[in-house]
Amino acid sequence: MSDIRYLAPQTLDDAVAQYAAAAGAARILAGGTDLLVQMRSGLKKPSTIVDVKKIPELTAIEETADGGFRVGAAVAGAVLEEHPTFGKVWPGVLEGLNLIGSTQIQGRASMGGNLCNGSPAGDSVPALVAAGAVATIAGPDGTRELKVEDVPAGPGKTNLKPGEILVSFTFPARPKGSSDAYLRMIPRTEMDIAVVGVGVSLTLENGTCTAARVGLGAVAPTVLLVHGAAEAIIGTKLDDAAIEKAAAACSAACNPIDDKRGTIAYRTKVAGVLFKRTLAIAAERAGRA
Amino acid sequence: MNDQSHKWIGKRTIRPDGADKVTGRAAYAADATMPGMVWGKVLRSPHPHAVIKSIDTSKAEALPGVKAVATAADFVDFPVDTPVPLGIQDMRWMSRNMLAKEKVLFHGHPIAAVAATSEEIAAEACALIEVDYDVLPFAIEIDDALAKDAPILHDFIEFEGRKSNIAGTLEHKLGDVEAGFAEADVIVERSFTTKPVHQGYIETHACVVSVAPDDRTTIWSSSQGQFMVRAMTAYLTGIPQSHIKAIPAEIGGGFGGKTIVYLEPVATILSKKSGRPVKMVMTREEVMRATGPTSGSKSTVKIGAKKDGTIVAGQGTFYLQAGCLPGSPIRGAAGCAFAPYDIKNVHSFGYDVVSNRSKVAAYRAPGAPIGAFAVECVLDEVAEKLGMDPLKLRLKNAAKEGTKAAHGPTFPRIGYAETVEEALNSTHYKTPLTGKYQGRGVASGFWFNAGGESSAQVNITEDGNVVVTTGHPDIGGSRASIANITAELLGIDYDQVSVQIGDTATIGYSNLTGGSRVLFASAMVVTESTEQVIEQLKGRAAKIWGIDPSQVVWENGEARPMGEHSANFPSMSLEELAAKANATGGPIGAGSQSNTVGAEGGFATHVCDVEVDVDLGIVRVIRYTCFQDVGRAIHPSYVEGQLQGGMAQGIGWALNEEYIYDKNGRVDNPGFLDYRMPVCSDLPMLDCGIIEIPNPKHPQGVRGVGEVPLVPGPAAVRNAVYDALGIRIDDLPLSPPSVLAAIDANSRQAAE
């Protein structure tokens, strides 16, 4: 094996400069729970690794001035779980992240890594999409923002330009009566990869759904934002007809493949089933919120 | 034996290897390292089926850092027309599985091997080996291999006068099945399929081999038998057994999958050619692509019974995948399937089918779960048709002492009926299910168990402790159990006994750890040796006291004079006698070697409760109990460990484990992410109903316990799913997509 250069910059500027200088042969290292596995299997062979875990912007969890949150892209699942308020406001985002792997993996795995790894089955992504989270990206040409659903470009690919680093996720402030949830279908109970994943975020006012977003994972080349499902329930009291319509929209949005993890028929049906279950949890939480 | 008198037998003593394992000190094969050691890697076939036209290794040999390259030409040649059996293996097939000869027969089939100064260079060199192939069409599934125009794997195999992929058959016949079916009031016939499943040992195959210039060879490896490793390495390399010392490393699971060799002979030749010690460690992907799972199968079973529940005929046809070379466990499938029952008319037929997949290897009661799956599912339906409780149907027909089994033996005292009775009377079976989509299933199973060759040496140390050496790798807790027995026989403390596993140069021949034979067989030779030691100890005391040895008893770890002398001398402890050993005749110790017989079969009955998520097709096991006749539980914790491990593997086989092939004939799920064995959170507490009907042919009453617990599992789960859904699914695994498809098909049918 050829030698690998390991860099651990302390500032975002240094990171951007070093990453750009190493050009295409470098990889960003957050928790490494995807990258190191891929390197060991010979799938990825970077000559330089830029570890971003020492950079404050990537590891901070802050409440923003408008009442929202900003979470560093490299914050590990176990760290976010310990935050006193984040999980109360975004329980679905947190549970998506916390579903990843095991206790050991939670000590490292990050939402930034999960998103940038580009798997359509990444467990934190559907809830991030449903949350309407915005990714802040820094690169040689400065800083820009992308909606989370616009970050993945296909399996293993993102819309980050060469030299760009995902810095953080910004979550909007939440009106009263809002909450979210994430559920995945896996054949086992743990240590498995989502066959379908659904994130639902919504706001209820006197029992009426005034805002909703639905993220659907593992059923298409990228995680989907399902407008049709949200539209079907916004303005309703989440009556059965509305829910059925929204579930049908989820199934219709699926563009899955037949593979070792599930058939097209299975995934399509389960997308609807799982949507209903996720919605019920989110609504319950919002009612209590 | 009087239970009350047992001080150590039946006690949950602390396992001697436990602390080492949890602290990381235990040395597994991949932990071995030597000065000057180089790394071996294997080049594997990119095709599932092709003729090897030529192999050019010159570029690999020229790569700096490469120390040796080996191909099949470097090994002993075993022509296909001359059988060379070794146990249940044949060296003709073993050699071709280890390194392809005329043809590659599956994707991942080893073709050549390289030793180099690093793993990376070895891998790079493998890529430089040029192989010229004539690519052939391939067959993966049984039906593909049996099709009229199927690609033929081996020109030398003929069946019914034609070239065929049926490599062998086996038949068991008892009575007259046609006459039996004619008497039946109820007949059920069904066909089933099961997928190949892997043993799933956590430790991948690994070895370090060092060959000296005079061919003296030392092997450190993880296997289920150091003597098996020695014999196979000798056969395949031509080095005599006396020159080979095979040292058993701690083993990280085997379940039958390590009863054959993949790496050791290859590393031996690489070491011989390079003059360096060679280390080889398989990746998980290599394990999943190229080491044996057990067979996939298709089978048809027909059972006839009278109104009163008497089973009058049983017929079974079992096709088992052998993988790419002959030899699937048809004996286990066809032989064990009907064995729990006293049926007058049985016809059981097995077919051994080769196809372009990795060669199967033993897996816990090889073949038996496949046969039991079909029979136990059909019995479930027979019971339903008769309106009879499925356990009562089994009890009515239970094999017992004197029953003639279709596979040959007449049973001695066995405990099958007791397993069913215990199940019937259990709180588990009596507790009603509560949920709408909950269901309960039952199934039974049989395994032959084995005796065979074992050796033991029991030595008293100078300070009055005991070292017992046996020749079987300890996979399931045999060291602790042997220590229990030795301490019991000698009447000393458990901690005074140290049990070692000898290498092939320090202990006599011992057959491998398999067939649930280790405690059965080693307890026999350890008992014989210990009894000889006790005789010696009595003799030494007699000498010291100047009395006749017949006037000495050994009790509670002491020699005591008896009769007229009983008051004359104070008793002498093991420690005192050991201290005086040299003065009384020299070291104290004895060995015993024997080909043990009398293992007798083992039986189990399982009760399984499931709950089905009918919208997602997910089956969850919510309660599970195994009732098993274990003969005598020498160490109950290990017996439970065996039972629980078997239950977990049976549930995995039933629910999610399967090999998935892509359209190019390659395994598409060669890792633990997509080859789904159950994880802890998938399982409820697995309960054990231990039944002890001592084996009359064993000094401690031991019966093998390690394999039976896998046998009933797949059928118990499937029958529970039927009870939950009212749908009989006959194809394993019951994975969510297939269960949901079955539910959907059923509701479509109901709607029509």
Ligand SMILES: Cc1cc2nc3c(=O)[nH]c(=O)nc-3n(C[C@H](O)[C@H](O)[C@H](O)COP(=O)(O)OP(=O)(O)OC[C@H]3O[C@@H](n4cnc5c(N)ncnc54)[C@H](O)[C@@H]3O)c2cc1C
């Ligand atoms: C045992 C195990 C179980 C797992 N279980 C799950 C599971 O249940 N669900 C699931 O979704 N995943 C699972 N994973 C995959 C993995 O843990 C997750 O995807 C995790 O979120 C990756 O985060 P990380 O910080 O470790 O990423 P890394 O491995 O550090 O990075 C992943 C990729 O993203 C890039 N990257 C990381 N951070 C940035 C950044 N800030 N800017 C630009 N590029 C970046 C890296 O270069 C790399 O290509 C599992 C992995 C293992 C080993």
